[in-house]
Amino acid sequence: MTPPMTAVYNPMDLSGRLMLVTGASAGIGRATAVMLSRLGARVLLNGRDAGRLEETAGLLAGKGHAAAPFDLSDLEAVPGWVKAQAAAYGPLHGIAHCAGIQTLRPIRIFSAAFFDEVMRANLGSALALARGLRQKGCHAERAAIALISSTAATAASPGNVVYAASKGGIIAATKGLAVELLGDGIRVNCVVPSIVETELIERGKQKLTAEQYEHLRTLQPLGFGHPDDIAHMIAYLLADTSRWMTGSIVTVDGGRTA
Numbered sequence: 001m002t003p004p005m006t007a008v009y010n011p012m013d014l015s016g017r018l019m020l021v022t023g024a025s026a027g028i029g030r031a032t033a034v035m036l037s038r039l040g041a042r043v044l045l046n047g048r049d050a051g052r053l054e055e056t057a058g059l060l061a062g063k064g065h066a067a068a069p070f071d072l073s074d075l076e077a078v079p080g081w082v083k084a085q086a087a088a089y090g091p092l093h094g095i096a097h098c099a100g101i102q103t104l105r106p107i108r109i110f111s112a113a114f115f116d117e118v119m120r121a122n123l124g125s126a127l128a129l130a131r132g133l134r135q136k137g138c139h140a141e142r143a144a145i146a147l148i149s150s151t152a153a154t155a156a157s158p159g160n161v162v163y164a165a166s167k168g169g170i171i172a173a174t175k176g177l178a179v180e181l182l183g184d185g186i187r188v189n190c191v192v193p194s195i196v197e198t199e200l201i202e203r204g205k206q207k208l209t210a211e212q213y214e215h216l217r218t219l220q221p222l223g224f225g226h227p228d229d230i231a232h233m234i235a236y237l238l239a240d241t242s243r244w245m246t247g248s249i250v251t252v253d254g255g256r257t258a
Ligand SMILES: NC(=O)c1ccc[n+]([C@@H]2O[C@H](COP(=O)([O-])OP(=O)(O)OC[C@H]3O[C@@H](n4cnc5c(N)ncnc54)[C@H](OP(=O)(O)O)[C@@H]3O)[C@@H](O)[C@H]2O)c1
Pocket: 022, 023, 024, 025, 026, 027, 028, 029, 046, 047, 048, 049, 050, 052, 070, 071, 072, 073, 097, 098, 099, 100, 101, 102, 121, 148, 149, 150, 151, 192, 193, 194, 195, 196, 197, 198, 199, 200, 201
């Protein structure tokens, strides 16, 4: 319905909606939680570090938010955990899946344990959350999932191929899930960021020389991103602004792949 001309029109208004944000204890997830709360949503904050989730809670606008610490690498337990959140707080209108790990590691020291760790945290968690959300009573009539891939998946990322493969899997999963969850009223889209200055990048920086780090900066004509640059797109993908989008892969990369 078109609002009266006198009302402030915000097509990204999330008033009355409940959003789960994973990775909310840091970086892009924290910025996304703040952004969604400023748009009116109630936010469930997930990460493993309860103390840092409380810090994020202190930054949120509005009321009715809650922290829900949980390790999303425990894939078998994720659907039951989602069900418990819906029972406690109500059906979810969306999930911003921002949790993820990245450890730079050349293929010469590849191990099965490292593969399992990265794949479970980055890709398995997304699939398990999708399974969790589609359960009866866990989602509102119309809901959305926003996943995060990486330009590591769409442009060569030497020394980082296990992470890149997990993020390539996110792109494939976005498309498959979008079609599989159509009947449940759940849209699924994905953001593909290049380098955003967060703790994740700060940790990787320790393994690089100053020259190598500056080279990374030059890969993005618009420079490194800020967590809000990704949070804005995630909010768009969870709000009605994207009601005609599902299975879309949206690049937000400072011109990296232009
Ligand atoms: N920063 C970038 O340049 C960049 C670029 C492309 C894509 N991305 C992707 O964007 C997402 C967010 O990245 P970021 O830079 O914000 O990372 P970050 O600052 O390192 O934060 C990662 C978040 O993930 C959570 N997390 C990790 N493993 C988890 C698990 N098993 N269960 C629950 N929570 C878990 C962490 O919380 P706890 O420590 O409390 O568990 C933390 O809140 C990731 O998927 C990343 O791959 C980032």
